[in-house]
Amino acid sequence: MWNCGTYSLDLSQPLVMGVVNLHPGSFASVSYRDCVKDSVEQALSMVEEGAAIIDLGAEPTNPQHSTELSAEEELERLLPVLRALAPHNIRVPISIDTSQPTVIHALLNEGASIINDTRALAYEGALSAVASSNAGVCLMHQGDGGDINAIAEFLGNRAAVCEAAGIHKQRIVWDPGIGNGCFGKTTLQNLALLKQLKILCMADYPILVGVSRKTFIGDVLGVSQEDRLAGSLAAMIVAYQQGASIVRVHDVAPSVHALKIIHAIESS
Numbered sequence: 001m002w003n004c005g006t007y008s009l010d011l012s013q014p015l016v017m018g019v020v021n022l023h024p025g026s027f028a029s030v031s032y033r034d035c036v037k038d039s040v041e042q043a044l045s046m047v048e049e050g051a052a053i054i055d056l057g058a059e060p061t062n063p064q065h066s067t068e069l070s071a072e073e074e075l076e077r078l079l080p081v082l083r084a085l086a087p088h089n090i091r092v093p094i095s096i097d098t099s100q101p102t103v104i105h106a107l108l109n110e111g112a113s114i115i116n117d118t119r120a121l122a123y124e125g126a127l128s129a130v131a132s133s134n135a136g137v138c139l140m141h142q143g144d145g146g147d148i149n150a151i152a153e154f155l156g157n158r159a160a161v162c163e164a165a166g167i168h169k170q171r172i173v174w175d176p177g178i179g180n181g182c183f184g185k186t187t188l189q190n191l192a193l194l195k196q197l198k199i200l201c202m203a204d205y206p207i208l209v210g211v212s213r214k215t216f217i218g219d220v221l222g223v224s225q226e227d228r229l230a231g232s233l234a235a236m237i238v239a240y241q242q243g244a245s246i247v248r249v250h251d252v253a254p255s256v257h258a259l260k261i262i263h264a265i266e267s268s
Helices: 036-050 069-090 101-109 126-131 148-164 185-194 215-221 229-241 252-267
Strands: 002-004 008-009 015-021 053-057 094-097 114-117 136-140 174-175 208-210 246-249
Touching: 002 036, 002 136, 015 036, 015 252, 036 053, 036 069, 036 252, 053 069, 053 246, 069 136, 094 101, 101 114, 101 136, 101 185, 114 126, 126 148, 136 148, 148 174, 174 208, 185 215, 185 229, 215 229, 229 246, 229 252, 246 252
Parallel strands: 015 053, 015 246, 053 094, 094 114, 114 136, 136 174, 208 246
Antiparallel strands: 002 008
């Protein structure tokens, strides 16, 4: 189980986290909507398609967009969408992709249930912001991906810091940070990490993996992000078979269908 606020997510079957991008600089244009109404409709559609979690993000991880947003800019994009979702009584937890302590505080107070932090709560105040809540947290590794044991050590150290601050182990998941650009891995390292993902699973923390439409898929296939769905599904299936419990995707329906088939075959 992954305890996230008032939700306890059953990880005995693979869960899909649907991405709603709230910044036009996102590398995956397929998940960006340019107004609150459209973003809300996209989130609700993802839930109908089978998303178990909705992840709202305002800070782009596109290496072509190097300027980090201020907390105020993130809040301007995130708060209206989260508030507009509230009357719909959305039946899945809302995750916020942020590293900013003030954003964490504000969005948890508005009903978010998960903090998905690409910097593993490293910013001053981020740790205490999550510890003072009952939210779930995803800790990501950024940087060189040549040694999966070093990634496991980093995430283990960050998890230990979290637990010492009062964040129960059942609130924590790990993300190895697969991706080029700001995630710090080469294409070959990303492929090797997927192949070796079971090593991370030995640490007994649930693993969340985001491979959807990323650069390494384009490098292998020689296609732009608009044409990376098939490659994304293949990489996602490998991640699941290597032990990932949660997959972060831009294309919810095909991802849910692919995982249902794999799970049905394994359970037959």
